[in-house]
Amino acid sequence: MIKRTFLLFLIPSVCLTVFSFIQADKKPAKKKQPVLKTIIVDAGHGIRENGGHDGAKGSYSWEDDICLAISKKVIKDINREYPDIKVVETRPTEKITSLYRRADIANENKGDIFICIHVNAAPGQRKSEIVGYKTQTYYVGKGKNRKKKTKEVPQYRYWTEPSKAKGTETYIWGAHKTDDKELVVRENASMLQEENYKEKYGALDINSPEFVAMALLKTKQYFKRSATFAGMIQDEFVKVGRVDRDVRQRGVGIWVLQATAMPSVLIETGFITNPEEEAYLNSNEGQSEISRCIISALKNYTGWLEKKQEENLKDEKDNDKEKEKEKDPKKGFQAGVKNFLEMVDHNEKMQRRGR
Numbered sequence: 001m002i003k004r005t006f007l008l009f010l011i012p013s014v015c016l017t018v019f020s021f022i023q024a025d026k027k028p029a030k031k032k033q034p035v036l037k038t039i040i041v042d043a044g045h046g047i048r049e050n051g052g053h054d055g056a057k058g059s060y061s062w063e064d065d066i067c068l069a070i071s072k073k074v075i076k077d078i079n080r081e082y083p084d085i086k087v088v089e090t091r092p093t094e095k096i097t098s099l100y101r102r103a104d105i106a107n108e109n110k111g112d113i114f115i116c117i118h119v120n121a122a123p124g125q126r127k128s129e130i131v132g133y134k135t136q137t138y139y140v141g142k143g144k145n146r147k148k149k150t151k152e153v154p155q156y157r158y159w160t161e162p163s164k165a166k167g168t169e170t171y172i173w174g175a176h177k178t179d180d181k182e183l184v185v186r187e188n189a190s191m192l193q194e195e196n197y198k199e200k201y202g203a204l205d206i207n208s209p210e211f212v213a214m215a216l217l218k219t220k221q222y223f224k225r226s227a228t229f230a231g232m233i234q235d236e237f238v239k240v241g242r243v244d245r246d247v248r249q250r251g252v253g254i255w256v257l258q259a260t261a262m263p264s265v266l267i268e269t270g271f272i273t274n275p276e277e278e279a280y281l282n283s284n285e286g287q288s289e290i291s292r293c294i295i296s297a298l299k300n301y302t303g304w305l306e307k308k309q310e311e312n313l314k315d316e317k318d319n320d321k322e323k324e325k326e327k328d329p330k331k332g333f334q335a336g337v338k339n340f341l342e343m344v345d346h347n348e349k350m351q352r353r354g355r
């Protein structure tokens with residue numbers, strides 16, 4: 001596995017541990033749940049109302065068409081490999097789907113992961129060379145002193161060379177957009193409730209501190225999941241010899257990534273502006289290989305989630321030990337976690353009394 005510089009951004013794994021024992025506190029022992037029920041596949045861009053393409057242009061093809069073709073392959077592969085998982089398409093045809101609609105579809109369908117397929121583009125390099133000289137006439141002085149002179153002026157040829165940029169990169173939402181994501185998680189509270197949160201903690205007011213804390217914790221969990229899955233995707237691309245441009249966060253943010261209340265990644269599958277990659281992206285083999293990489297990453301991701309789930313189902317004893325460890329309020333974050341846990345514990349006690 002490739003060590004990713006990105007991991008520096010990761011939130012300490014403590015937040016997942018926290019979830020572990022919150023869940024393990026409940027008895028009787030929970031049954032194993034499928035870790036992924038719904039996958040949202042989002043083909044980037046599409047043909048606009050006025051007929052124009054929304055995506056990037058290559059020398060002979062468009063990003064819009066490639067995104068759709070790869071997405072269709074990914075969906076087919078998921079259906080074959082995971083017949084029990086529901087797959088929802090945000091853009092099933094060549095026509096564009098608005099960004100808002102994409103996020104709505106993902107949230108309404110309560111996706112467990114949002115996979116956004118795109119194609120990258122880099123501006124070409126403007127080049128020039130001298131192709132010859134032209135003699136130009138000019139005059140100096142006035143009146144009788146006026147003299148005719150000539151000079152040689154270089155003549156240029158200009159052209160644009162395609163960018164040499166190539167390879168794949170996978171984006172997750174920018175850490176600085178975490179507030180936006182948290183708000184979306186809160187606004188889509190029904191998703192949390194479906195995971196038995198209501199049963200556990202009662203009908204919480206979404207503006208209550210308890211609920212905000214819970215949404216924040218969920219958001220951090222999504223962040224860790226997004227980053228982990230993104231890293232796994234890049235690892236698979238490396239295995240088939242693609243150039244690795246790593247897991248990234250975009251400064252301006254990618255709206256749809258923070259507007260979906262679930263872990264989310266955006267895959268730039270290659271550069272349409274690089275002739276070699278444009279051919280690859282348009283080929284059946286290339287598209288299939290990209291899809292296979294995404295499916296392999298998905299397998300690793302579900303395996304990782306299952307392992308997490310196993311850990312969550314471990315006996316209470318282990319979790320009590322963990323709890324002791326985390327009671328040490330050495331760091332601000334851990335102190336925050338401690339407060340959160342106390343709040344959840346308190347909430348649970350109040351509920352038990354009420355029953």
Ligand SMILES: [Zn+2]
Binds near residue numbers: 044045055118
């Ligand atoms: Zn794009």
